[in-house]
Amino acid sequence: MLIDGIDRSTIMGKRDYAMLRLLWDNALRRAEVCGLDRSDFHALEARLYLKGKGRIDKEPIDLAAATVEAxxxxxxxxxxSRSPALFVSSRDTRLSVDRLYQIVGGLAQVAGIERVVSPHKIRHSSITALLDLNGGDVRSAQAHSRHKNLATLIRYDDGRQQLQGKAAKTLADAILEREVD
Structure with missing residues (x-):
């Protein structure tokens, strides 16, 4: 697992773990993670206020207890810190989206994962895992992932269920049945 490579006894390890919790638990986009300020986090409410993709106003996001703790x-x-940012670099500047991408890739290497792992792939895996766990409830997954367009989310579900491949097999089997008759 990706989190296995994080040394949570270090300051940067604690930061990286908290970022991964947000990427996985809340399916945040990398720009959303990097755009957060400390004032956006409300531990007592277990809530984060986030400016989502294409949004003007910040919206509340409920957090799991493990994420709040991280x-x-x-x-x-x-x-x-002089920076208002929730996540900063070792130089106390707001973490950039490119740096988050590098951190995730580095953690994947440490964990022995050979394929490319990115913040978006974590988001994608989170949404797909949710669809597996909730029986394919796309409305729930849409609310969780904050996709405006349901059609975007349906692509995750189609890939998860391998619907295109199943459809092709069904059609091929139907042709075989006609040929036999």
Whole structure:
């Protein structure tokens, strides 16, 4: 697992773990993670206020207890920061989306994962796993992933169920039955 490669006893390890919790647990986009400010996090409410893709206003996102704990641990360990950003680099500047991509890729290498792992692939896997766990409830997954267009989310579900391949087999079998008759 990706989180196995994180040394959570270090400050940067705590940061990376908190970011991965957001990417996985809440299917956040990398720009959403990097755009967060400390003031967007409300531990007592178990909530995060986030400006989603294409949105003008921030919207509330409910957080799991493990995610709240991970972010709280990161904030407690980061000390004084001049940056308002929730996630900062070792130079105390807002973490860039490119740097988040590099961090995720590096963690994948440490974990022994040979294929390319990106923040978006974590988001995609999170949504697909949710569809597996909730019996394919696309409306629930749409709300969780904050996809405006249901058709976008349906692609995740189609890939998960391998619907195109099943349809091709069904049609091929139907032709074989006609040929036999």
């Amino acid at each position: 972010i709280s641990d990161w904030l407690a360990s980061m000390g004084e």
